[in-house]
Amino acid sequence: MLGVYIHVPFCRTRCPYCDFVSEAVHGCPPDAYVEALVREIEAHEGDTESGSVFLGGGTPSLLSTGQLARIFEALYARFLLNSEAEITLEANPDDLRPELPGQWRALGINRISLGVQSLGDRVLRYLGRRHDADTALRAIGMVGEVFENWNMDLIIGAAPVDAWADTLKQSAALRPPHVAAYGLTYEPDTPFGARAGEAVEEDASLEMYRDAESALSGWDHYEISNFALPNRQCRHNLVYWHNEEYAGFGTGAYSFLNGVRARNSVSTRTYLDNPCRKEESLPLTDTEIRLETVIQHLRLKSGLERKYYATRFGRSLDEDFGLSLVRLVNRGLVEDDGLAIRPTAQGFYLNNEIGMELVG
Numbered sequence: 001m002l003g004v005y006i007h008v009p010f011c012r013t014r015c016p017y018c019d020f021v022s023e024a025v026h027g028c029p030p031d032a033y034v035e036a037l038v039r040e041i042e043a044h045e046g047d048t049e050s051g052s053v054f055l056g057g058g059t060p061s062l063l064s065t066g067q068l069a070r071i072f073e074a075l076y077a078r079f080l081l082n083s084e085a086e087i088t089l090e091a092n093p094d095d096l097r098p099e100l101p102g103q104w105r106a107l108g109i110n111r112i113s114l115g116v117q118s119l120g121d122r123v124l125r126y127l128g129r130r131h132d133a134d135t136a137l138r139a140i141g142m143v144g145e146v147f148e149n150w151n152m153d154l155i156i157g158a159a160p161v162d163a164w165a166d167t168l169k170q171s172a173a174l175r176p177p178h179v180a181a182y183g184l185t186y187e188p189d190t191p192f193g194a195r196a197g198e199a200v201e202e203d204a205s206l207e208m209y210r211d212a213e214s215a216l217s218g219w220d221h222y223e224i225s226n227f228a229l230p231n232r233q234c235r236h237n238l239v240y241w242h243n244e245e246y247a248g249f250g251t252g253a254y255s256f257l258n259g260v261r262a263r264n265s266v267s268t269r270t271y272l273d274n275p276c277r278k279e280e281s282l283p284l285t286d287t288e289i290r291l292e293t294v295i296q297h298l299r300l301k302s303g304l305e306r307k308y309y310a311t312r313f314g315r316s317l318d319e320d321f322g323l324s325l326v327r328l329v330n331r332g333l334v335e336d337d338g339l340a341i342r343p344t345a346q347g348f349y350l351n352n353e354i355g356m357e358l359v360g
């Protein structure tokens with residue numbers, strides 16, 4: 001089943017480390033953007049059966065309840081969402097007000113992903129976030145009262161690093177159903193790019209990653225950066241990690257449909273002029289799709305079953321990747337029990353090396 005992604009490219013202010021497609025806006029995103037999304041959703045052709053919807057950004061929690069209702073009206077008219085469908089809204093802690101979680105739930109949203117990043121005020125200031133730790137804790141309380149399924153995002157490697165242990169301790173005590181912990185990057189085209197010298201050393205970053213694994217040992221570390229309580233894995237992201245099809249709507253959104261990877265314009269102005277126009281469209285060869293499927297599956301603890309590969313592609317995994325797999329096993333990055341290949345603990349952390357070996 002298809003994953004559906006809706007991009008909302010607006011934030012109250014821009015965080016200095018962020019290179020996502022978004023721009024600052026006062027108040028709610030413009031109605032014109034919502035109408036463009038609706039036009040693009042209505043024009044979707046092909047598969048309509050979907051098991052997940054993800055509203056990401058940017059900051060989707062800036063949308064008014066009326067704007068969200070308009071988007072969901074279009075989604076429910078165009079897509080067939082089964083009763084089990086996971087419907088996620090990304091929210092920033094500073095947007096939470098007590099009445100919002102109930103309103104979001106009434107629209108069919110059943111999962112909230114909160115951009116907490118840290119529970120230390122000094123770290124949040126370093127990151128240039130708009131919220132402080134108290135605001136994040138209040139937001140978690142409001143979300144947790146209404147939603148059984150929610151995620152908190154954390155950032156690994158932000159200064160001061162000695163606050164990390166306390167953030168992990170507090171986070172684990174909150175029993176979030178899902179935690180996503182990604183490393184801080186100093187992207188060249190962001191204000192943080194000029195501060196790349198502040199990045200923590202590789203060893204310290206690895207230690208912080210291992211600290212997260214220990215603090216969250218009661219959670220299933222099912223993907224390199226993701227931890228879940230039972231049945232709380234992010235179904236939408238599993239679509240990407242399984243290299244299955246998804247339809248993306250909005251500025252800069254990617255789609256992968258019928259073997260073609262396409263992207264909308266990264267300029268909201270251009271997108272508004274013609275929301276149905278793909279700026280890039282790249283048909284992938286069968287070989288590329290098979291390669292990406294293996295690379296993506298090896299981000300997951302569960303890895304890739306030979307039977308799954310044979311059923312999906314009508315070919316044998318060993319025929320296509322045998323030599324690389326032997327080398328990966330010899331390097332200790334992948335383990336192979338004959339039925340499936342899986343990343344080792346080392347392969348989890350050095351995942352890009354797995355990709356490089358497979359690409360050859």
Ligand code: SF4
Nearest residue numbers: 011014015018057058
């Ligand atoms: S709120 Fe999120 S998307 Fe917006 S600028 Fe900050 S990190 Fe980027």
